[in-house]
Amino acid sequence: MAEDSNNQDGMTRRKFIQNTGLVAAGALGGGLLGGVIGNQTGDETANTNQQNAENTNGTNGDTENRMEARVFFKRQQDFNVLRSMTERIFPEDDNGPGAIELGVPYYIDRQLAGPWGMNAKEYMDGPFEEGADTQGSQTRVPRGDMFLQGVRRVNAISQDQFGENFFDLEDTGQQNEILSALENDDVNMNGFSSSEFFSTLVVATMEGAYCDPVYGGNRGMRGWQMKEFPGAQMAYADVIEDEEFHEMDPVSLHDHHSS
Amino acid sequence: MPTELDRVDVVTVGVGWTAGIIAAELTKAGYTVKGLERGEEKTLEDYLHQKDELRYALRYEMMQDLSKETITFRNNSDMNALPMRRHGSFLLGTDLGGSGVHWNGQTYRFLPYDFEIRSQTEERYGEDKIPDYMTLQDWGITYDELEPYYDRFEKTCGIAGEENPLGGPRSDSYPLPPMAETKMIRMFKEAATNLGYHPFHMPSANLTENYENPDGQQLYECQYCAFCERFGCDYGAKADPIVTVLPTAQETGNFEIRTNSNVTRILTENGEATGVLFVDTKTGEEFIQPADVVAVTSYVLNNVRLLLTSEVGTPYDPETGEGVIGKNYCYQVMGSANGFFEDEKFNTFMGAGALGAAFDDYNGDNFDHSDLDFLHGGEIAITQTGRRPINSNPVPDGTASWGSEFKEQSLKYFNRSLNLRLQGSSLPSQNNYLDLDPTYTDRYGDPLLRMTYDFTDQDRNMAQYCGQVLGEMLEEMGADHVDVDNEIGNYDIVPYQTTHNTGGVIMGEDPETSAVNNYNQMWDYDNLFVTGASAFAHNSGYNPTGTVGALAYRCAEGIQEFLDNGGGQLVEAKKPSRKMRT
Numbered sequence: 131m132a133e134d135s136n137n138q139d140g141m142t143r144r145k146f147i148q149n150t151g152l153v154a155a156g157a158l159g160g161g162l163l164g165g166v167i168g169n170q171t172g173d174e175t176a177n178t179n180q181q182n183a184e185n186t187n188g189t190n191g192d193t194e195n196r197m198e199a200r201v202f203f204k205r206q207q208d209f210n211v212l213r214s215m216t217e218r219i220f221p222e223d224d225n226g227p228g229a230i231e232l233g234v235p236y237y238i239d240r241q242l243a244g245p246w247g248m249n250a251k252e253y254m255d256g257p258f259e260e261g262a263d264t265q266g267s268q269t270r271v272p273r274g275d276m277f278l279q280g281v282r283r284v285n286a287i288s289q290d291q292f293g294e295n296f297f298d299l300e301d302t303g304q305q306n307e308i309l310s311a312l313e314n315d316d317v318n319m320n321g322f323s324s325s326e327f328f329s330t331l332v333v334a335t336m337e338g339a340y341c342d343p344v345y346g347g348n349r350g351m352r353g354w355q356m357k358e359f360p361g362a363q364m365a366y367a368d369v370i371e372d373e374e375f376h377e378m379d380p381v382s383l384h385d386h387h388s389s
Numbered sequence: 390m391p392t393e394l395d396r397v398d399v400v401t402v403g404v405g406w407t408a409g410i411i412a413a414e415l416t417k418a419g420y421t422v423k424g425l426e427r428g429e430e431k432t433l434e435d436y437l438h439q440k441d442e443l444r445y446a447l448r449y450e451m452m453q454d455l456s457k458e459t460i461t462f463r464n465n466s467d468m469n470a471l472p473m474r475r476h477g478s479f480l481l482g483t484d485l486g487g488s489g490v491h492w493n494g495q496t497y498r499f500l501p502y503d504f505e506i507r508s509q510t511e512e513r514y515g516e517d518k519i520p521d522y523m524t525l526q527d528w529g530i531t532y533d534e535l536e537p538y539y540d541r542f543e544k545t546c547g548i549a550g551e552e553n554p555l556g557g558p559r560s561d562s563y564p565l566p567p568m569a570e571t572k573m574i575r576m577f578k579e580a581a582t583n584l585g586y587h588p589f590h591m592p593s594a595n596l597t598e599n600y601e602n603p604d605g606q607q608l609y610e611c612q613y614c615a616f617c618e619r620f621g622c623d624y625g626a627k628a629d630p631i632v633t634v635l636p637t638a639q640e641t642g643n644f645e646i647r648t649n650s651n652v653t654r655i656l657t658e659n660g661e662a663t664g665v666l667f668v669d670t671k672t673g674e675e676f677i678q679p680a681d682v683v684a685v686t687s688y689v690l691n692n693v694r695l696l697l698t699s700e701v702g703t704p705y706d707p708e709t710g711e712g713v714i715g716k717n718y719c720y721q722v723m724g725s726a727n728g729f730f731e732d733e734k735f736n737t738f739m740g741a742g743a744l745g746a747a748f749d750d751y752n753g754d755n756f757d758h759s760d761l762d763f764l765h766g767g768e769i770a771i772t773q774t775g776r777r778p779i780n781s782n783p784v785p786d787g788t789a790s791w792g793s794e795f796k797e798q799s800l801k802y803f804n805r806s807l808n809l810r811l812q813g814s815s816l817p818s819q820n821n822y823l824d825l826d827p828t829y830t831d832r833y834g835d836p837l838l839r840m841t842y843d844f845t846d847q848d849r850n851m852a853q854y855c856g857q858v859l860g861e862m863l864e865e866m867g868a869d870h871v872d873v874d875n876e877i878g879n880y881d882i883v884p885y886q887t888t889h890n891t892g893g894v895i896m897g898e899d900p901e902t903s904a905v906n907n908y909n910q911m912w913d914y915d916n917l918f919v920t921g922a923s924a925f926a927h928n929s930g931y932n933p934t935g936t937v938g939a940l941a942y943r944c945a946e947g948i949q950e951f952l953d954n955g956g957g958q959l960v961e962a963k964k965p966s967r968k969m970r971t
Contacts, residue, residue, distance in 0.1 A: 218791075218792065219791045219792060220791075220796055221792065221793050221796065223793060223796060223797065225796065225797065225800050246448065249456075249474075250456060251448075251449070251454045251455060251456055252455050252456055252474050252475050253455045253456060253459040253472045253473070253474045253475075253829075254456060254474070255472070255829065255830075257828065259469065259471060261468075261469070261471040262464070262468065263881070263883075264462075264464055264879050264880065264881040264882060264883070265462055265463065265468075265471045265473075265882060266462075266471075266473060266474060266475060266477055266882050266883045267474055267475060267883075268471055268472075268474065306792065309791075313791075332790065332791050333447075335791075336779050336782065337443055337447060337779050339778075339779075340442070340777075340778035340779045341442065341443040341779065342441050342442070342443065344441075345443060353778065354778060356800055357778045357799075357800055357803050358738075358803065358804055359738050359776075359777070359778045359803065360738060361440075362438075362440035362441070362616075363440075363614060363615075364612065364614060364623070365612035365613065365614055366612070366613040366614065366615065366736070366739035366740075367610070367611070367612045367613050369736070369739070370569045370571055370613040370736075370739050370740075370744075371569045371570060371571055372572075372736070373572050375734035375735070375736060375804065376736055376739075383438070383440070383441060386438040386440075387438060
């Protein structure tokens, strides 16, 4: 399911511009690009074009999305576990794509490689002591280490209990069972609670589903489309008092910054 | 040895709303002011096209870097305080303009009752109505005395509003007409009127028309883009220090801002402040800035900490009740309710920081407390600040917090639910206070501020009683399902509640029980002024910035009087001042 989306990437920025009749999309400033696209996205085809414009961003017209590769997880297996975990947290359903198709695993991988994964803007001086829940996280383990330990622990439990890698389990009920154990603090971790790891992963999954596409998640703005959230619109002043609900084509930072 | 710089008339510690107001007023009067800001320089350009929920709302782009400095926290003095390692319950701003840039712009006045809360409560209900633990105090100023300064701040900002039928008397109407009436606001006001309440449009620093303020600064009309709280404004359409008081001060030629300059001590000699010591955060070099007046104008928590680390004033002792620095730390007691609609959709993603409506029938002493087990109350409001998809996932109680059901429900209700809030007052307790932590330090080796705070019986009873009105309102508005959250347990520093921290350097009429007079001039040091929400003797059931702005204008007037007249105490203390610390 997820991999299929890559096939939709087979259109260059140049081709997109030709198809939509935009002479020089890059020269259009601000929310205007979003508005122009919006006027033309009346059908499925146009929507796909819009996604392609998004996915080819940063690849200089290459047909592959070269932004999607691992920069934090070294072992493929660790990443595969993370991937399957995010899909259980935010599964594909009748509403639309799940975490994998939205690019969430790559989003998390990149976040873990950056300041968030190293808790760079957080107080990390000792002494470290266990406190009350009301005092917040007191772990000395940075998120990067927490995620590595977490996915390996999850896979070990999967192999131990069900005899297979977590990502090979065909019964999503078995996968959910392991996630529930994490959520309920039934899994021993070294230096932090399993519920802390799990809640961090849940929030990171939501971030990946709904962040601006510049971060590698919310591919094609399909997270926003599912939620009927139109993204970084410049103004609603003309419609703010309308009684009816407004469905709008979403706009991302790329539309504002690419001029 | 620190380098000593040229003397200025006034130095401010931090450059946000309060410093900006003082700088604007004093420089216009011909005095020289220097503002020392620990953070970076910022201009409107920094906020253009920054509609990025992840960066600003979750990664806290505009907030203090906690790796360098934070606070420690415990619920009570039997617990070991531990560092607030991440942002959560409140968000501490930094950089030029401070928290005044990332605010929503909800700009209220406190009620006349607030300023005389102890005397009016005793008069109406008798002394026994106030529990022993509650260090409730009058502010040393009345609403009528503060009214002209509220008016001044509202005109500086261009507040758009509608008169509160249950608020204090006004000398003038709001400078701009109220914000838009959206579907959800119309429903709220209709329901409130049906139930006999007195709704009004929320007073807003998101402007409803292009506006030139009395200082000649040009502000612009709000576009309802819905990226206000935790963001700066693209348009110059949200009043903040960067588009109002700071340029006013700069245009006089008498104001100098020095960024990346972190004040670490107030310097004192013979009961007088002589200046401040600060560090250039880029080079580590130390400087002394001598000044005739030192104005402590950082956020609440840093105002308190700087006095404590500088050994200025007497620290509060919760055992004896003596001392004043760190006393009456208060917060805000929040309740909320969600209403879920099966057949209605709302444009919840559109909005503005101060787009909303409220009523005060359960605020202050606007209702009879004779048979109630609490004092005061709170504002009941709806806001349309603009939902964003990562942080906003409204689901009915009992819904799983991840997986298929969560996805289904959170997608469904993102635009099919409304949230009402109780913004409850926070009354002081002798056990809630701020002091220095004995263990944890900042990047300079100075002790962190330690917060000891928990909700009290007063808070719990108030939230429960007033919070039930939220459910009643949502049902009247036609919600198919309502969840009310009005049971507050212990204060928890993790979930975001509100950045309305108050107290610690409180104002009053008696130096035994307050740190500053009604000009926010310290009783113990005539040339040291400490202003901001740190001066609040308690927190009311409103957003604090309107009152912060009013007090800053009052403080600026006091500083000018002090400089014009060659010094001295501006207010006669109710009792003689304690012997000064040396």
